[in-house]
Amino acid sequence: MQPRSIPLGSISESGSEERHERRDAAANRELLLQTAEVLFAQHGVENVSMADIAQAAGVGKGTLYRRFANKGELCLALMDAQLSDFQEAMLARMRQMVVDGESSMAQLDMFLDALVHFTAVHQPLLCEVQREGLFGNSTHLSLPHFWQHMTVSGLLQTAVLRQEISAELDIAYIADALLAPLKVDLFRFQREVRGFSVERISAGLRSLAASLKQVT
Amino acid sequence: MQPRSIPLGSISESGSEERHERRDAAANRELLLQTAEVLFAQHGVENVSMADIAQAAGVGKGTLYRRFANKGELCLALMDAQLSDFQEAMLARMRQMVVDGESSMAQLDMFLDALVHFTAVHQPLLCEVQREGLFGNSTHLSLPHFWQHMTVSGLLQTAVLRQEISAELDIAYIADALLAPLKVDLFRFQREVRGFSVERISAGLRSLAASLKQVT
DNA sequence: CCAATATGTGGACTTGAGTCCATTTGTAAC
DNA sequence: GTTACAAATGGACTCAAGTCCACATATTGG
Known part of the structure; x- marks a missing residue:
């Protein structure tokens, strides 16, 4: 819902130098988060690999890793x-x-x-x-x-x-x-x-x- | 030095049912521990993989893993x-x-x-x-x-x-x-x-x- | 609309953990 | 010494994480 991308609400990116994130990339981020949420709900967080998420979302691993450096970041974003x-x-x-x-x-x-x-x-x-x-x-x-x-x-x-x-x-x-x-x-x-x-x-x-x- | 194999000195294996460990296997355990110690000292614990240790000791990975289920156990044994x-x-x-x-x-x-x-x-x-x-x-x-x-x-x-x-x-x-x-x-x-x-x-x-x- | 270029993308590749199992070897009982 | 079998062995294999990079695509200024 929120346009922001950096996790952890507070300590926000103080509006100044916003790192460009292309519109299609932002969409992909949403797609990945939603996909992960569904997979996590279905199989449990620990039984879902990053590759699983990428595949289920229909994108390459590179794409996934560009948005979230690791599973931890993804989970943090989800919270x-x-x-x-x-x-x-x-x-x-x-x-x-x-x-x-x-x-x-x-x-x-x-x-x-x-x-x-x-x-x-x-x-x-x-x-x-x-x-x-x-x-x-x-x-x-x-x-x-x-x-x-x-x-x-x-x-x-x-x-x-x-x-x-x-x-x-x-x-x-x-x-x-x-x-x-x-x-x-x-x-x-x-x-x-x-x-x-x-x-x-x-x-x-x-x-x-x-x-x-x-x-x- | 000690013939025992189970880590953590106290809470010893109460002498009763000693799991057989062949003599050659015990020797290998020693060899592996010593090899690991040397490699750890040379390159730092986190830069040495299990495969490295096995190779340096001249044994297969299977052998290493039969003695120590993972790096943690090996390190514990070392201590x-x-x-x-x-x-x-x-x-x-x-x-x-x-x-x-x-x-x-x-x-x-x-x-x-x-x-x-x-x-x-x-x-x-x-x-x-x-x-x-x-x-x-x-x-x-x-x-x-x-x-x-x-x-x-x-x-x-x-x-x-x-x-x-x-x-x-x-x-x-x-x-x-x-x-x-x-x-x-x-x-x-x-x-x-x-x-x-x-x-x-x-x-x-x-x-x-x-x-x-x-x-x- | 057309570059120019920063960003994004897919998937092959690398690396390390840990498993598996066909084969070998030590050992204990006879 | 022979035998039988539990234990040991090596290395190929599986699996997931994470990196890399050639290629594709949005965006922006003109």
Whole structure:
């Protein structure tokens, strides 16, 4: 629906230097996304290869790879709308909580809970996104992690200012550490092998965050 | 040196039903390990393919794969001794700390610090081990994680008994969560992209664990 | 409308993981 | 020593990821 092509709603391409994408190419991108969505629904994300998608869409592999450098990018693009919605919803809720005079740590609690549920729902696609890793790969694959880190560390920073948590803490590190258990690998392991419920995971993670609260 | 073949020193094969491994096969296993070690040292772990190793060792791929189901297993085998040593050293230190009347949380602090340094040292090999994931794959690839989880949850459990931390906490979850930031993916990201020092990572993780201490 | 050229396209090709299986070889029992 | 068979072996084969590039096509300025 949206004319934009770069995934992850926020941190938009600030309108300036728009990389030309021919109209037929944009159409192909849509075609590929829709094709992938159907195939994923039919056979499960992990059972569909890039070649499958290209073939089903009736284009060559080169075309597919020109639009999406790998399966992770494709999956991220498929979640673009939901990711934006999620971000927007979170910002709105956090703003409202500020208005209501709720603490930063309460906001963090809410955010983590929402993130756990988001992870649960989008597990299959997130799995592919994270398979590519956080590194040098295509920069924007790590944008979700980047945004989450910004959000969590922002809340923690505010919490320090409001003296809800100790000023001794290494905010940047703690933010990473609180997000680490949500990596899909571990999440799936906990769900499928350990048999943890989503609620249990949420409660556990929030209790860890909550433990930061007391004075150090 | 050791005649054993199954990686991860402890949790040994309890001597009973020893799977036959012919003498020539055992020799080949040694040959392969040594060859891999050399190649890894020369070209870096990630630049050496399984085929390279087989060829350099002068055996077929089938032979290599019969000994090691994948690169991860091979890497784990390469760390077998160091892993056992590490475990033994940890057990010894924890026993001594008990004797010295140190708290369980102090033991956890020591353990996490050691684990961070172990991760830093064995990053490249651990990277391959963890690439295979925690799942159904070869069971014993997750043995390190399994052992670490046992250790951490054991310490936390004792800490609960000694009222060093709240009895409300979900020990099994917290143990996973404290170990999650040590997954090599994130660890490397923190080191290489965020520029965190090993000491900073250790301090951060320990501060997170320490925050569990106060009454909840 | 007509270049000129940046972009897009298809599919062959390369690379590495991992599987398969016909054949060989060590070993243990006799 | 012979035999029988479980274990081991090599390398061809399958499968998916990702690269490359000769050729095709939109777009833009004139």
